[in-house]
Amino acid sequence: MEASAPQPAPKKIAIFGVGLIGGSLALCWKGKPGYRVVGHSVNASSVEKYVSLGVVDEGTTSLAEAAADADFIFLCVPVGRLGDYIDELAKLPLKPGCILTDVGSTKASVVAHAERLGLKDAVFIGGHPMAGSERSGVEAASADLFENAYYVLTPTAATPPEAIAELEELLRWTRAKVVMTDADNHDGIVGAISHLPHIIAVALVNQVAGYNETDDLYRRLAAGGFRDITRIASSDPKIWRDILVNNKRVLLQLMNDWRGEMDRFTALLEAEDGEGIERRFREANEFRSQLPERRKGMITSLHECYVNVPDQPGVVGRIATELGQARINLSNLHIIESREDVPGVLRLSFRQQEDLDRAVELIRTMNYEVYF
Ligand SMILES: NC(=O)c1ccc[n+]([C@@H]2O[C@H](COP(=O)([O-])OP(=O)(O)OC[C@H]3O[C@@H](n4cnc5c(N)ncnc54)[C@H](O)[C@@H]3O)[C@@H](O)[C@H]2O)c1
Ligand SMILES: O=C(O)C(=O)C[C@]1(C(=O)O)C=C[C@@H](O)C=C1
Numbered sequence: 001m002e003a004s005a006p007q008p009a010p011k012k013i014a015i016f017g018v019g020l021i022g023g024s025l026a027l028c029w030k031g032k033p034g035y036r037v038v039g040h041s042v043n044a045s046s047v048e049k050y051v052s053l054g055v056v057d058e059g060t061t062s063l064a065e066a067a068a069d070a071d072f073i074f075l076c077v078p079v080g081r082l083g084d085y086i087d088e089l090a091k092l093p094l095k096p097g098c099i100l101t102d103v104g105s106t107k108a109s110v111v112a113h114a115e116r117l118g119l120k121d122a123v124f125i126g127g128h129p130m131a132g133s134e135r136s137g138v139e140a141a142s143a144d145l146f147e148n149a150y151y152v153l154t155p156t157a158a159t160p161p162e163a164i165a166e167l168e169e170l171l172r173w174t175r176a177k178v179v180m181t182d183a184d185n186h187d188g189i190v191g192a193i194s195h196l197p198h199i200i201a202v203a204l205v206n207q208v209a210g211y212n213e214t215d216d217l218y219r220r221l222a223a224g225g226f227r228d229i230t231r232i233a234s235s236d237p238k239i240w241r242d243i244l245v246n247n248k249r250v251l252l253q254l255m256n257d258w259r260g261e262m263d264r265f266t267a268l269l270e271a272e273d274g275e276g277i278e279r280r281f282r283e284a285n286e287f288r289s290q291l292p293e294r295r296k297g298m299i300t301s302l303h304e305c306y307v308n309v310p311d312q313p314g315v316v317g318r319i320a321t322e323l324g325q326a327r328i329n330l331s332n333l334h335i336i337e338s339r340e341d342v343p344g345v346l347r348l349s350f351r352q353q354e355d356l357d358r359a360v361e362l363i364r365t366m367n368y369e370v371y372f
Contacts, residue, residue: 015073030054073094073099075100075103083113107183129152134235305359309346309368310344
């Protein structure tokens with residue numbers, strides 16, 4: 001009998017900080033042939049939790065054990081701790097060629113830190129997946145989190161191209177689109193499209209919470225618009241404390257520009273310049289419509305329609321009930337608009353085209369306008 005060829009050892013991926021992002025990354029490689037995912041936390045009860053959830057193959061509280069022989073190390077801890085982890089790892093005998101990367105929401109300081117330190121055998125490449133959630137912790141982790149999102153890498157002129165290619169290859173399992181830029185450019189752009197919006201959302205919620213202290217109707221009337229613009233105000237305070245302080249220089253400039261935007265709006269209002277206000281909305285609409293739409297596999301396989309519904313109690317429930325009674329499988333129902341003076345719009349999603357076709361027929365017999 002011929003002896004079978006020896007299998008190459010699986011690539012070891014060590015993940016430090018198995019929370020929302022670390023856990024989601026782990027799930028992209030867990031169970032894939034040729035990979036072994038090891039999680040690290042300082043806390044034994046955290047290790048127990050994500051091992052029992054099946055997010056990693058193994059877990060440990062020992063930094064040295066997690067890092068030993070790792071082919072890839074992902075630092076997924078808060079931005080304020082990244083430098084400390086790099087310092088600790090630099091003291092260990094890392095596997096020659098090991099790729100050390102992070103997922104922090106800011107890049108300039110961590111890239112500069114790694115460069116200053118000059119790792120011996122490992123190569124550091126800054127990384128940042130542009131996907132996330134206001135939720136945190138491993139319970140919120142999902143293998144689909146990064147699908148079709150951008151994943152930024154910030155190599156420097158000194159980064160070996162083979163190491164970048166190796167990391168890119170590994171990241172293919174996330175189904176994200178890798179994009180490269182330098183760390184400073186990253187921090188400027190992400191400051192504007194992510195960090196400033198988080199500040200604005202939190203400030204707005206706190207402003208309204210202040211008014212609400214004397215009248216609870218503020219809270220009760222806060223509907224779609226307020227929810228849409230403030231979802232991210234529920235993000236983890238410690239994660240965001242670190243991000244904002246780390247990107248202070250960029251953010252102070254952006255907040256100055258923001259005050260300018262507010263002043264221009266104030267002037268338009270003072271002058272009752274309706275045309276000017278309309279123009280600002282049109283301009284915003286035009287830019288916003290160019291934002292990339294993130295299509296996840298789950299969503300692209302959906303078949304959707306829109307239904308105009310009058311603003312009357314029970315209409316949404318009636319439509320859902322009729323669909324259920326007709327055994328039409330509705331996979332999602334989203335109320336896009338609901339105000340007193342305009343009809344609401346419902347978005348209905350189905351997994352099968354056949355379900356959509358039957359739903360459209362049925363809803364039209366209920367005399368609601370359906371469109372696509
Ligand atoms: N949340 C997002 O939307 C998002 C998106 C992209 C990148 N990031 C970045 O990813 C990193 C992790 O964020 P997350 O959203 O996964 O947070 P998370 O709270 O879900 O996970 C953080 C992990 O780090 C550990 N941790 C927390 N404090 C620590 C400390 N002081 N020392 C050591 N370990 C600690 C936690 O146990 C947990 O495993 C951050 O650097 C964040 O900037 C977040
Ligand atoms: O969707 C969200 O909740 C996010 O806040 C995700 C988000 C973002 O602002 O887009 C937040 C922080 C990250 O570093 C990357 C992505």
